[in-house]
Amino acid sequence: MARWEPNARERLVRAAIDLFAEQGYDATTVNEIAERAGGLTKTTFFRHFSDKREVLYAGQELHGRIVSDAIGGAPDSATPLQMVASAVDELAAVFTEDRREMAGKLRKVIAESAELQERAAFKRAALVGAMTAALRERRVPELVAELAAELGTRAFYGAFGRWAVAEDPRTLVEHARQAFGELRAAMSELE
Amino acid sequence: MARWEPNARERLVRAAIDLFAEQGYDATTVNEIAERAGGLTKTTFFRHFSDKREVLYAGQELHGRIVSDAIGGAPDSATPLQMVASAVDELAAVFTEDRREMAGKLRKVIAESAELQERAAFKRAALVGAMTAALRERRVPELVAELAAELGTRAFYGAFGRWAVAEDPRTLVEHARQAFGELRAAMSELE
Numbered sequence: 001m002a003r004w005e006p007n008a009r010e011r012l013v014r015a016a017i018d019l020f021a022e023q024g025y026d027a028t029t030v031n032e033i034a035e036r037a038g039g040l041t042k043t044t045f046f047r048h049f050s051d052k053r054e055v056l057y058a059g060q061e062l063h064g065r066i067v068s069d070a071i072g073g074a075p076d077s078a079t080p081l082q083m084v085a086s087a088v089d090e091l092a093a094v095f096t097e098d099r100r101e102m103a104g105k106l107r108k109v110i111a112e113s114a115e116l117q118e119r120a121a122f123k124r125a126a127l128v129g130a131m132t133a134a135l136r137e138r139r140v141p142e143l144v145a146e147l148a149a150e151l152g153t154r155a156f157y158g159a160f161g162r163w164a165v166a167e168d169p170r171t172l173v174e175h176a177r178q179a180f181g182e183l184r185a186a187m188s189e190l191e
Numbered sequence: 192m193a194r195w196e197p198n199a200r201e202r203l204v205r206a207a208i209d210l211f212a213e214q215g216y217d218a219t220t221v222n223e224i225a226e227r228a229g230g231l232t233k234t235t236f237f238r239h240f241s242d243k244r245e246v247l248y249a250g251q252e253l254h255g256r257i258v259s260d261a262i263g264g265a266p267d268s269a270t271p272l273q274m275v276a277s278a279v280d281e282l283a284a285v286f287t288e289d290r291r292e293m294a295g296k297l298r299k300v301i302a303e304s305a306e307l308q309e310r311a312a313f314k315r316a317a318l319v320g321a322m323t324a325a326l327r328e329r330r331v332p333e334l335v336a337e338l339a340a341e342l343g344t345r346a347f348y349g350a351f352g353r354w355a356v357a358e359d360p361r362t363l364v365e366h367a368r369q370a371f372g373e374l375r376a377a378m379s380e381l382e
Contacts, residue, residue: 079382121312143377150341151381186334187378190342191270 009048009058011037014102016055021105025113028052053119056106059094060123064130066091067152071134080140084152085180087131091156092172095163103164128153151187155179200239200249202228207246208293211300216307219243244310247297250285251314255321257282258343262325271331275343276371278322282347283363286354294355319344342378346370 005011015037019028030052034040049055067087074083095103110116131149136142159175162168168175196202206228210219221243225231240246258278265274286294301307322340327333350366353359359366 080380081382118309118313121316122309125312141377141380143373144380146345147374147377148381150345154337154341182334183338186332186338187381189271189332189335190339191272 005040005044008037008040008044012040012045012048013055013058016052017102017105017109020056020109025052025109025116053116056110056116057119057123060126063091063094063127066094067127067131068134071131071138074138080135080144080148081151081184083135083138083140084131084148085155085177087134088152088156088159088176088180089173092159092176095160095172097171100164103160107161107164124153124157127156151183152180155183158183196231196235199228199231199235203231203236203239204246204249205293207243208296208300211247212296216243216300216304244307247301247307248310248314251317254282254285254318257285258318258322259325262322262329265329271326271335271339272342272375274326274329274331275322275339276346276368278325279343279347279367279371280364283350283367286351286363288362291355294351298352298355315344315348318347342374343371346374349374 012033016028016033019032019036030042030045033052033055034042034045049058067090070087070090071083074086078086110120128146128149131152132142132145135145135148140148155176156179159172159179162179163170163172163175203224207219207224210223210227221233221236224243224246225233225236240249258281261278261281262274265277269277301311319337319340322343323333323336326336326339331339346367347370350363350370353370354361354363354366
């Protein structure tokens with residue numbers, strides 16, 4: 001009979017990132033991840049994730065919902081970029097200080113694996129897709145929606161990269177707002 | 192002894208896309224692809240491609256070089272967006288009318304496979320990366336370079352999608368120029 005394992009999902013994610021960082025992604029087995037997560041079993045692992053790789057992309061659906069909800073709830077007076085900025089704010093707020101160390105490890109693990117980079121690019125595209133769909137619902141023209149979503153995602157990832165590696169007391173939300181401002185400035189230098 | 196197989200690479204790509212379109216990507220074997228390519232062997236296949244999937248991404252390096260060369264050769268007076276527009280022109284010119292039917296089939300094959308979509312997202316990111324690196328060489332500030340590269344890649348892929356599926360006499364270069372113009376217009380509606 002399956003035991004109830006408190007917080008198993010979160011424990012598995014943390015164990016996986018630790019092991020991947022210590023001994024490499026390829027060398028780590030599902031059994032090791034389950035064991036490191038405080039004596040869980042392979043069966044428990046597969047109740048939560050379809051395979052070893054998906055542990056790293058656990059948040060994809062949740063993140064999509066967060067940005068959709070934020071864009072759906074933005075005031076009617078908001079411009080497309082303002083809608084996206086609110087979505088990035090909400091998403092960034094998920095990554096509290098206690099997740100920063102894991103984020104830094106995760107980035108290194110992904111940087112060392114072509115397979116994980118592919119999957120990461122797909123996750124990024126899914127985030128752009130979620131924002132675009134939500135903007136479309138707000139009757140933003142398709143191409144404007146796509147661009148705004150791309151810019152928002154770019155601000156988020158740029159900020160995430162700085163937040164994850166730096167000894168900098170600012171929150172991810174603060175980094176994201178700064179990244180957004182820098183992107184706006186860069187847009188004015190395109191031609 | 193290995194025979195010289197004229198144009199084997201191109202024949203393998205076309206055979207693979209035909210088979211993937213007819214019977215699905217998963218169901219197709221390397222042996223079938225080699226056979227369909229006019230009686231080539233598995234050995235010949237693996238001289239050209241590391242696996243079944245890579246047949247579809249054969250152009251990645253070449254495309255990167257094309258955009259790099261175009262940006263490197265743009266006049267000093269060109270703005271970042273103008274440099275990228277010339278890169279997109281050069282890249283689009285590679286896709287002559289005789290490749291349109293294959294391009295349409297390829298899009299359908301990719302649309303039906305999550306694995307191929309991941310790989311496609313990675314190829315797209317590689318194109319952005321190649322343009323960004325070339326713009327950096329031209330001393331375009333990093334963030335401006337990234338944005339310009341993203342916009343150029345977006346124009347190219349948007350145009351490619353229309354060109355590949357439509358009965359429209361315009362060339363990919365013409366589609367790409369139109370897509371570029373539309374993107375510029377959309378940028379002005381962001382806020």
